[in-house]
Amino acid sequence: MTTGVRRRMGVEERKQQLIGVALELFSHRSPEEVSIDEIAAAAGISRPLVYHYFPGKQSLYEAALRRAADELATRFVEPREGPLGARLLRVMGRFFDFVEEHGPGFSALMRGGPAVGSSTAHAMIDGVRQAAYEQIIDHLGVRKPPPARLNLVVRSWVALAESTALIWLDGRRIPRGELESQLVHDFAALAAVSAAYDDEMAGIVVGMLADEPADGPFGDLVGRIRTLVAAVPAAEPAQALR
Numbered sequence: 001m002t003t004g005v006r007r008r009m010g011v012e013e014r015k016q017q018l019i020g021v022a023l024e025l026f027s028h029r030s031p032e033e034v035s036i037d038e039i040a041a042a043a044g045i046s047r048p049l050v051y052h053y054f055p056g057k058q059s060l061y062e063a064a065l066r067r068a069a070d071e072l073a074t075r076f077v078e079p080r081e082g083p084l085g086a087r088l089l090r091v092m093g094r095f096f097d098f099v100e101e102h103g104p105g106f107s108a109l110m111r112g113g114p115a116v117g118s119s120t121a122h123a124m125i126d127g128v129r130q131a132a133y134e135q136i137i138d139h140l141g142v143r144k145p146p147p148a149r150l151n152l153v154v155r156s157w158v159a160l161a162e163s164t165a166l167i168w169l170d171g172r173r174i175p176r177g178e179l180e181s182q183l184v185h186d187f188a189a190l191a192a193v194s195a196a197y198d199d200e201m202a203g204i205v206v207g208m209l210a211d212e213p214a215d216g217p218f219g220d221l222v223g224r225i226r227t228l229v230a231a232v233p234a235a236e237p238a239q240a241l242r
Contacts, residue, residue, distance in 0.1 A: 015053050015063075018043055023064040027102040031061050062120060065109050069124040072098050072109070073131035080139055084208055085184055085217035087139060092161070092180040099165045100176070107169060110162055132158045142204060149194045149201045157187045185221040 009017065021042045025034045036057055040047045054060040075094040078087050099106050110125060136154045137146050145151070161183050168179055188208075195202040212218045 011053070014045075018050060018053060018060060019063045019067055022060050023067055023102070023105060026061070026064055026108065027105040030104050031057075031108055036060075064105070065121070065124055068102060068105050068109050069128050072106075073128050076132040076135040078135065078139070080141075083212050083216050083218075084139060085188070085212055085219075088136075088184045088187060089180060089217050091135075092183050095161065096165065096168075096176055096180055099169065103169050107166060110166060129155075129158050129162070132161075140204065140208065147198075147200050147204070149198050150191075150204060153187075153190045153194050153201075157183075157190055160186055181217060181220070184217045185224075188218050188221055 018039065022034070022039050025038060025042065036050055037047055039057075039060065040050045043050070050060070054063070072095075075098050076091055078091050080087075109121075109128075133154055136158070137144070137150075140146075140150070140154075142150060146154075164179060164183060168174065168176070191201065191205050191208065195205040209218060
């Protein structure tokens with residue numbers, strides 16, 4: 001962060017500096033708690049000069065959220081190399097890196113803070129969700145448009161990752177690494193349940209698991225389920241599920 005040092009910048013360079021400063025401040029405190037005076041001081045310029053580049057705090061906040069949304073969308077980009085489970089785990093690691101680095105800003109982006117009009121906030125959020133969705137579909141290597149059930153699975157999983165991160169930020173009571181693994185397991189579980197109802201999904205899941213190693217995230221899930229099932233008394237399966 002630049003503090004207390006004035007230097008001449010071009011218009012676009014100054015705008016980008018102010019957006020970066022605002023995003024850093026919004027990442028540590030809620031936008032409602034950050035004033036234009038603080039942003040100006042952190043950027044090393046006067047309050048009137050901030051208004052020269054942005055009409056008000058709302059427009060600066062919106063620009064900061066746009067940058068945050070663009071950055072968050074890139075966290076789902078992953079080369080199509082190696083087993084899917086490992087790829088998803090790396091994606092979740094980068095996703096939670098962002099969540100941890102930009103806690104209040106992430107919450108504001110996903111919840112559509114009051115400084116941004118609802119339609120603008122929703123458009124940015126939907127853009128992030130769509131980018132994540134398209135990346136996952138690409139990793140599965142299926143035709144487009146994808147089957148209806150797969151569409152439901154992937155969009156449900158993206159929403160689950162979002163809500164899980166928001167809940168985690170409120171106290172961080174579960175170790176982050178466990179949540180990252182759990183979300184990868186959640187994806188496999190959602191796909192497997194859907195496969196039980198649809199032959200096309202069954203084929204996709206079989207292909208998804210074909211190259212998965214026994215010690216990978218999906219193999220770990222299978223092992224955990226086997227341990228759980230083994231603990232259920234053989235004569236009482238129905239009662240155990242009630």
